[in-house]
Amino acid sequence: MQLPLWFSNLIFWSIQVALLILAAGFLARALRIQQPRVVLASWRLLLAISLLLPFLQPWHRPQAIGTVASTTDFVGVPLPSPSSPTASHWHVPNLESIAPFLGVIVLLGIALRFAALVLGLLKLRRFRQASLPIPSSVELASVLEAMRALVAASAEFRFSSQVDSPVTFGFLAPVVLLPERFASLDPRFQSAIACHELLHVRRHDWAYHLGEEVLRALFWFHPAIAWLISRVRLAREQVVDLEVVTLTNARKPYLEALLEFTQSRATIAAIPAPPFLAERQLVERVALMLKEVRMSRTRLIASLTVIACCLALVVVLAARTFPLKAARLAVQSAPKIGIAGGVSGGISGDVKSGVSGGVAAGVERGISGDARERSLVDEPKVDISTIWTDTVKRGPMVRQVRGLGTLVPAEGSTNLAARVTLPAAMTADLKPGQPATVATQKGPLAKGHVSSISPSTSGDTRTVNVVLDGVPEGTRAGLKVDTWIDIEKLDNILYIGRPIQNGAPALPNSTASLFKIVNDGKEAVRVSVKLGRASVNTIEVLGGLEVGDKIILSDMSSADNVERVRLTDEKHLSHQ
Numbered sequence: 001m002q003l004p005l006w007f008s009n010l011i012f013w014s015i016q017v018a019l020l021i022l023a024a025g026f027l028a029r030a031l032r033i034q035q036p037r038v039v040l041a042s043w044r045l046l047l048a049i050s051l052l053l054p055f056l057q058p059w060h061r062p063q064a065i066g067t068v069a070s071t072t073d074f075v076g077v078p079l080p081s082p083s084s085p086t087a088s089h090w091h092v093p094n095l096e097s098i099a100p101f102l103g104v105i106v107l108l109g110i111a112l113r114f115a116a117l118v119l120g121l122l123k124l125r126r127f128r129q130a131s132l133p134i135p136s137s138v139e140l141a142s143v144l145e146a147m148r149a150l151v152a153a154s155a156e157f158r159f160s161s162q163v164d165s166p167v168t169f170g171f172l173a174p175v176v177l178l179p180e181r182f183a184s185l186d187p188r189f190q191s192a193i194a195c196h197e198l199l200h201v202r203r204h205d206w207a208y209h210l211g212e213e214v215l216r217a218l219f220w221f222h223p224a225i226a227w228l229i230s231r232v233r234l235a236r237e238q239v240v241d242l243e244v245v246t247l248t249n250a251r252k253p254y255l256e257a258l259l260e261f262t263q264s265r266a267t268i269a270a271i272p273a274p275p276f277l278a279e280r281q282l283v284e285r286v287a288l289m290l291k292e293v294r295m296s297r298t299r300l301i302a303s304l305t306v307i308a309c310c311l312a313l314v315v316v317l318a319a320r321t322f323p324l325k326a327a328r329l330a331v332q333s334a335p336k337i338g339i340a341g342g343v344s345g346g347i348s349g350d351v352k353s354g355v356s357g358g359v360a361a362g363v364e365r366g367i368s369g370d371a372r373e374r375s376l377v378d379e380p381k382v383d384i385s386t387i388w389t390d391t392v393k394r395g396p397m398v399r400q401v402r403g404l405g406t407l408v409p410a411e412g413s414t415n416l417a418a419r420v421t422l423p424a425a426m427t428a429d430l431k432p433g434q435p436a437t438v439a440t441q442k443g444p445l446a447k448g449h450v451s452s453i454s455p456s457t458s459g460d461t462r463t464v465n466v467v468l469d470g471v472p473e474g475t476r477a478g479l480k481v482d483t484w485i486d487i488e489k490l491d492n493i494l495y496i497g498r499p500i501q502n503g504a505p506a507l508p509n510s511t512a513s514l515f516k517i518v519n520d521g522k523e524a525v526r527v528s529v530k531l532g533r534a535s536v537n538t539i540e541v542l543g544g545l546e547v548g549d550k551i552i553l554s555d556m557s558s559a560d561n562v563e564r565v566r567l568t569d570e571k572h573l574s575h576q
Contacts, residue, residue, distance in 0.1 A: 005325060007099040009054075010106075012322040014222055016315070017050045021224040023314045024307070025231075031303040034288065035295060036242060038304070040235035046311075047215075047228050053315070060323040106221055113217030120272040124169055131158035131177055136406045136478050140183050140190060142421035145404045145480075146461055147194040150247055150423065153202035157194070159183070165261045166197050169272075174201045188253035188460055189260060195248055199240045208236070213272045238288050245289060246504070250460060255286060297561060379566045380559055382524070387554040389517065390497035392545045397495045399487040401426045402536045403464070407479045410451070410467045416475065417451065418466040420483045427453060427462045429487045436466045436485040446471045450485060490533065494541040498534060500555040508534035515565060517550040524552055526563045 024046050033039060049056070134141055134157050144157050155168070160177040167177045176197045182190065200206065212229045219225040245251045295303075405420030418438050434450045448468040456462050466483055498505045499514055506512045510531050515524035529551075532540035545551065559565055 004099050004103075005327065007103065009324045012324055013054060015322045016053055016318040017222065018224045019318045020050060020053075020311060020314055021046065021228050024311055025227075027307045027310055031307065033295070033300070033303055033307075035300070036235055036238035036288070038300065040232065040239055042304075042307075043228060043232045043235055047225075047232060049315075050225065050228070051215075053319075054324060056315075057319040057324065059326040109220050110217055113220050117213055117217055117272055124167075124272065127160055127162050127167075127177055128158070128175055130162060131160040131175075133158055134178075136480075137408070138183070139187070141406065142419065142463060143187055143190050143461065144194050145406065146421035146423065147191055147198055149402070149404045151195055151198040151202055153198040155198060155201045166193055168197045168200045169206050171204075171207065174206070176201075185257075185260065186253070188250060189257040191460055192244060192248055192250055192254040192257045195244045196240055196254075199243050199247075203240070205236060205240075209233075210272060234284060238285055241285055241289055243503075248460070251289060253460075255289060258282065258286065379523075379564050380562060381568050382552075382559075382565045384521070384567045384569050387552055388497070389550055390553050392494055392496050392541060392547055392549045392551065394492065394494050394547050397490045397493055397535060397538055397540065399429075399490065399533055399535045401430065401485050401487065403483055403485075405464075405466075405481055405483050407468075407475070407477050407481055408465075409477055410465070413467065416468050416471055416477060418448065418468065418481050418483045420464045420466065421461050422464055424456045424460055424462050427464065430464060430485065434485055434487060436483055438466065438468060439482045439484075440479060445475070445481060484536070490540065493532075494545065494547065495538050496541055496545070496551055497553050498537055498539045499551065499553045502557050503555055506531055506534070506539060508532065508539065515552040515556055515559075516545070517552065517567065521550075522567055524565050524567055 024042075028039070028042070033042070134144070148154060155170075155174040155176050157176045157178055159180055159182070160167075161180055163177050164179050166179070166182070169175060176194075182193070185193075212232065216226060216229055241254070244254055248254065401422065403420040403422045403426075405418045407416045408419045410417035418436075430450060430453055432450050432452060436448045436450060438445045438448060446468040448466045450464060451467040452465045454463040464483075464485070466485065499512060500506070501512055508531060512529050512531055513526055514529050516527045517524045527544055529544035530542040532542045534540070556565075
């Protein structure tokens with residue numbers, strides 16, 4: 001039976017992908033790799049490899065021959081020659097005859113899936129148009145502003161009667177649709193949920209979600225692709241979950257917030273945007289947050305190396321057993337080549353050298369990720385133009401806290417006040433009378449002073465009112481402002497810009513592992529630095545550094561296991 005070439009290759013590629021994903025799922029479970037960031041990177045890389053498999057392997061191109069003794073179907077079972085009469089009076093359709101119909105079904109399914117995706121996008125647009133903005137006067141608005149400042153992400157929050165779970169979407173102007181009952185939730189739950197959705201905005205996860213929807217539409221017929229995409233989405237949600245817990249330090253309220261939306265699924269099932277909680281993800285997301293996931297770097301690298309080698313072997317064997325085929329070459333005279341000889345000769349050489357050399361190395365390097373590269377390179381290179389640096393200085397430093405707020409009428413006065421919601425930990429040293437500076441997106445607005453600090457009701461946030469001494473004419477309540485409050489002035493201290501540690505500003509009164517630039521700017525070595533009091537952008541140095549030392553402020557967690565890095569200026573050199 002001579003199958004159409006496109007149909008044969010589609011079947012063989014589908015089998016290759018199924019074997020690869022099945023092996024990856026089994027190995028991940030057997031070796032118990034549960035670090036969400038590693039898992040997410042691994043699943044994404046596996047998805048990319050699955051799609052690139054046709055380009056990562058040589059195609060078998062059989063030569064044309066003069067006579068054919070017998071033909072073979074795609075699983076190697078001998079069939080009668082097309083010219084031989086059938087022994088049965090019943091006509092049983094074979095793959096060759098139904099392949100065109102199956103192709104039409106595949107294309108029709110792709111078209112229907114894309115139509116559903118377009119309808120889903122239109123539905124999202126209607127939801128956004130029908131939603132209502134959240135009044136700035138309600139307490140919820142202050143909670144959302146505090147979360148925007150904490151996450152450093154901007155998105156518009158709106159109430160929608162057509163969703164029963166928070167939904168985030170949009171590229172240039174991201175929107176978070178909140179169910180109407182969100183306003184009645186505990187403020188702790190509101191903060192956790194808002195932090196979750198803003199992290200999605202900061203990570204641009206809706207773009208990834210749409211890309212995955214396109215892949216699901218193109219390969220709707222392949223269950224392994226659908227399963228792999230579901231694993232990617234679960235790992236992405238687990239990464240966001242752990243970031244929320246890290247930022248808010250409120251594990252229990254966040255778990256309770258997840259449980260609040262366990263029954264809210266039907267309304268948003270047909271829109272291309274990730275819900276706050278997919279019910280099938282609940283058990284795994286909650287389980288990961290409840291247990292301490294620990295794996296040494298050595299064990300992690302070893303496990304990823306084993307997985308990479310095993311998957312490379314699976315790719316080679318799958319390409320050898322189910323080779324993709326190119327069009328037959330026209331040759332006047334050629335020796336007869338059997339199935340075994342063609343596959344063994346064409347695949348064993350090309351696949352072993354191409355797939356084993358290219359795919360094995362790609363899979364091993366990709367899935368192992370940066371951790372494997374760092375373990376093999378003593379001095380990784382860092383382009384100096386891609387990092388932030390600062391020099392240790394001695395002098396005065398003003399401790400400040402910063403928060404976003406809204407202008408409101410001041411109590412007992414005709415002046416305006418900035419109402420700012422801050423995490424309780426940031427308000428420990430705030431007192432009435434402390435000076436403050438208020439600005440808008442256009443620039444400085446006015447100076448003022450702290451008039452009152454509300455008691456902590458939920459234990460997570462407090463509201464600070466800053467009365468303005470005077471504002472330009474025409475300034476009205478409701479304007480969004482950025483508020484800087486001076487806590488104290490520290491004289492004659494060592495300080496530097498506030499470095500980033502594991503994705504967040506270094507904590508006050510802590511010990512940080514930083515890189516100090518040495519050897520005339522050619523290298524940076526790791527030093528232990530004792531830090532003291534902190535401001536918004538600066539922090540006190542208590543030990544480990546001296547005046548004039550130059551420090552890397554950027555996050556260097558990618559070089560956790562090295563003591564020295566080499567600094568280069570690749571962008572500068574490329575323009576010479």
